[in-house]
Amino acid sequence: xxxxxxxxxxxxxxxxxxxxxxxxxxxxxxxxxxxxxxxxxxxxxxxxxxxxxxxxxxxxxxxxxxxxxxxxxxxxxxxxxxxxxxxxxxxxxxxxxxxxxxxxxxxxxxxxxxxxxxxxxxxxxxxxxxxxxxxxxxxxxxxxxxxxxxxxxxxxxxxxxxxxxxxxxxxxxxxxxxxxxxxxxxxxxxxxxxxxxxxxxxxxxxxxxxxxxxxxxxxxxxxxxxxxxxxxxxxxxxxxxxxxxxxxxxxxxxxxxxxxxxxxxxxxxxxxxxxxxxxxxxxxxxxxxxxxx
DNA sequence: ACTATTTCCTGGATGC
DNA sequence: TGCATCCAGGAAATAG
Numbered sequence: 250x251x252x253x254x255x256x257x258x259x260x261x262x263x264x265x266x267x268x269x270x271x272x273x274x275x276x277x278x279x280x281x282x283x284x285x286x287x288x289x290x291x292x293x294x295x296x297x298x299x300x301x302x303x304x305x306x307x308x309x310x311x312x313x314x315x316x317x318x319x320x321x322x323x324x325x326x327x328x329x330x331x332x333x334x335x336x337x338x339x340x341x342x343x344x345x346x347x348x349x350x351x352x353x354x355x356x357x358x359x360x361x362x363x364x365x366x367x368x369x370x371x372x373x374x375x376x377x378x379x380x381x382x383x384x385x386x387x388x389x390x391x392x393x394x395x396x397x398x399x400x401x402x403x404x405x406x407x408x409x410x411x412x413x414x415x416x417x418x419x420x421x422x423x424x425x426x427x428x429x430x431x432x433x434x435x436x437x438x439x440x441x442x443x444x445x446x447x448x449x450x451x452x453x454x455x456x457x458x459x460x461x462x463x464x465x466x467x468x469x470x471x472x473x474x475x476x477x478x479x480x481x482x483x484x485x486x487x488x489x490x491x492x493x494x495x496x497x498x499x500x501x502x503x504x505x506x507x508x509x510x511x512x513x514x515x516x517x518x519x520x521x522x523x524x525x526x527x528x529x530x531x532x533x534x535x536x537x538x539x540x541x542x
Numbered sequence: 543a544c545t546a547t548t549t550c551c552t553g554g555a556t557g558c
Numbered sequence: 559t560g561c562a563t564c565c566a567g568g569a570a571a572t573a574g
Contacts, residue, residue, distance in 0.1 A: 250567065282551080308568080353567055354552080369552085388551045390568060425545060434569075442567065531547075532567065548572070556564075 251351045253408065253439030254482035257305045258501060259357060263312075263382075264303040266359050271377035272298050272314075278371040283386060285348075285394035294345050294395035295374060307403035307438030310357055312347040345397040352390025358383050403438035408475050411437070416472045420460050427463065427471070428456035429530045440475065443510045444482065446535045448474040450509045455541045456534040457527070481506065509535040 251259070275292045277284065284291065298314035305311070349357050362381050366373070372384040372393060384393060406415060419436045420427075430436060431445040440448070449456050451474040454467060463471075487501030504511075508518050513526035517537040526535050 252568095350568085352551090352569085386551095387553070388567090390551065392569090423544085429545085432568085530545095533565095544574105546572100546574075549570085550568105552566100554565090557562090558560105 250353055250441060250443065251355070251487070252308060252441035252444050253305070253479055254444070254485075254503065255487035255501065256308050256310060256351065256439070257483050258487045259351075260303050260305040260310050263310070263357065263359060267300050267376065267378075267380075267382065268302050270300050270380070271317075272296060272300065273375045273377055275375075276373040280371060280389065282389045283371045283384070283391055283393050285392045290397075291347075291393060291395050294397055295347055298345070300376075305439075306401060307405065307407070307434060308350060308441070309401070309403065310349040310351070311401055312349070314345045314347060316344060345395060346401045348392075348394045348396060348401055349384060350392040352386060352388065352392065354388040355384065355386040355391030358385070404435045405433070405438040406436070408437045408439055409479055413469060413472050417465060417468055420463075420468055423460035425460060426457050426529050427454060427460050428532070428534050430460050431475070432530065432532065437475070439479070442532050442534075443507070444475070444478055446510045447507060448478045450536060450541060451478060453541055455538075456529055456536055458542075509537060511535070 272295050275295045277288050277291065281288075286294075294314065297316075299317055301313040301315040303310065303312050349355070351357060359380055359382050362375065362379055364381075367383070367385050369387040369389075370383055370385045371389075371391075372382075374382040376382065384391070406419065411419075420430055423430055425433075428445055428449065431440050431448065432442065446456065448471060452467065452471040454463065454471060482501075482503040485501055485503040485506065487503055509524050512524045513535060514523050516522065517524055517540055520537065520539045522537055522539040524535055525538050526533050528534065
């Protein structure tokens with residue numbers, strides 16, 4: 250279940266492997282669910298473009314696309330003005346993005362064109378290097394889209410970039426349980442079920458607590474916990490639960506640091522009290538009834 | 543304007 | 559062994 254740390258890990262891995270490569274052709278499967286943009290728009294936006302970079306925005310993977318401009322047709326002014334971007338006989342200009350959301354079970358991998366095509370492969374993008382980018386998603390909660398002309402932006406704030414004053418503003422006065430608020434992507438983009446539970450444990454706050462009932466100090470502590478948990482998870486390559494692997498097929502190790510998620514009935518690592526599991530907003534939520542108030 | 547609930551999906555686990 | 563049922567959850571849709 251890819252959340253911010255997993256998506257960050259995947260995006261970094263892809264960036265180091267496919268940046269600079271050229272998209273030759275695009276194949277899209279017949280299942281329409283994964284496509285948020287019309288199939289024709291996706292094909293038109295991708296084909297013939299150079300990959301300028303791959304990055305994470307919230308839980309989305311953003312592939313920046315650039316159009317090659319041949320040097321044989323330089324305009325006098327642009328040649329001088331854009332000389333910094335001229336690279337190996339071409340200049341590039343970022344102008345559109347390919348957006349990939351992995352949902353629950355999505356995988357976005359780079360592999361040899363000869364590699365066996367996995368079941369539930371919904372998109373194959375052929376690269377000039379002979380490799381392929383593939384989107385595989387059994388449960389089809391993932392989504393593919395393109396954004397041309399305007400810069401793609403997530404609905405909420407980046408949890409690792411938001412300043413504490415803004416964080417307090419986002420949450421202030423809300424009646425919803427803090428767990429629901431952490432999962433709301435319009436507030437913070439990137440926190441999912443695992444990291445919400447882990448952040449709340451580290452902050453000593455029960456998931457059912459109404460946001461409005463939390464003191465400023467508690468919210469400040471939660472702010473630090475969210476950043477701490479996400480940063481540590483990124484440094485460990487994310488959490489490998491069920492089928493998560495990064496762009497190289499390697500597993501992450503943050504699941505070994507989980508203190509409450511998936512530990513129902515097991516002793517709290519601090520006080521030995523059995524970890525409880527309740528359902529909030531249809532999501533299982535894990536907490537220590539003694540350490541979290 | 544908010545908040546809460548339901549729905550979409552498949553594979554793996556569980557129960558009889 | 560086989561078959562039905564349940565559960566996982568991100569986010570859009572729907573309901574309150």
